[in-house]
Amino acid sequence: MSNIAQWEEAEVKRSSAEASHVDLNSLRINNTQRYMNPLESTPYPLEYCCCLLGDVRGKTVLDLGCGTGENTLILSLRGATVHSLDISQELVDLAKKRLEINNASAANVHFMVGSAHEIDLPDESVDVVFWHSDLASLGSKSRVEGSFPDSEEGWTCDLPGARTRFGGDSFCPRVDTLHRS
Numbered sequence: 123m124s125n126i127a128q129w130e131e132a133e134v135k136r137s138s139a140e141a142s143h144v145d146l147n148s149l150r151i152n153n154t155q156r157y158m159n160p161l162e163s164t165p166y167p168l169e170y171c172c173c174l175l176g177d178v179r180g181k182t183v184l185d186l187g188c189g190t191g192e193n194t195l196i197l198s199l200r201g202a203t204v205h206s207l208d209i210s211q212e213l214v215d216l217a218k219k220r221l222e223i224n225n226a227s228a229a230n231v232h233f234m235v236g237s238a239h240e241i242d243l244p245d246e247s248v249d250v251v252f253w254h255s256d257l258a259s260l261g262s263k264s265r266v267e268g269s270f271p272d273s274e275e276g277w278t279c280d281l282p283g284a285r286t287r288f289g290g291d292s293f294c295p296r297v298d299t300l301h302r303s
């Protein structure tokens with residue numbers, strides 16, 4: 123079995139365990155307004171990502187490794203069409219639940235369960251890839267530059283036409299690694 127397949131197998135198990143501990147009440151986001159138009163000087167990584175992301179109304183965004191869908195909710199509230207991909211069915215189910223709990227429409231959100239190494243989307247169909255928090259199975263050194271050239275780990279995300287953002291790790295925010303295009 124390849125390294126990637128091993129990582130992914132372990133990640134599916136880890137994600138499933140994570141999902142089983144999620145309290146549904148924690149899926150509610152009381153203040154979504156803070157992510158709509160945050161200041162560049164904000165010390166909060168996700169607000170900063172949203173600031174750098176700019177206006178996504180009418181854009182198609184891939185939320186790569188969407189987890190329980192915090193970013194999916196925010197992106198959809200900001201007016202994007204969102205493709206939300208995660209390797210864990212359980213986490214995707216929670217992401218769907220998050221939309222429901224927050225009374226958000228799912229009309230502009232398309233969930234996918236699968237590997238970030240095999241993204242089932244046509245070329246030129248995504249404007250922005252939003253990648254907030256590390257994807258362990260892509261390797262901790264993976265960085266996204268330009269339109270996804272091979273990373274140090276040899277990972278290629280073949281989504282021609284996509285503008286990218288890299289959000290770093292929630293536990294160790296590296297907001298300085300965000301790129302402007």
Ligand SMILES: C[S@@+](CC[C@H](N)C(=O)[O-])C[C@H]1O[C@@H](n2cnc3c(N)ncnc32)[C@H](O)[C@@H]1O
Pocket residue numbers: 130133137186187188189190191192193207208209210213236237238239253254255256257258259260292
């Ligand atoms: C650290 S969590 C971040 C979740 C979410 N983006 C956030 O910021 O709250 C990383 C997510 O990536 C998913 N993931 C990890 N490796 C993946 C892979 N190879 N393909 C697809 N999803 C993956 C995990 O299941 C997990 O939900």
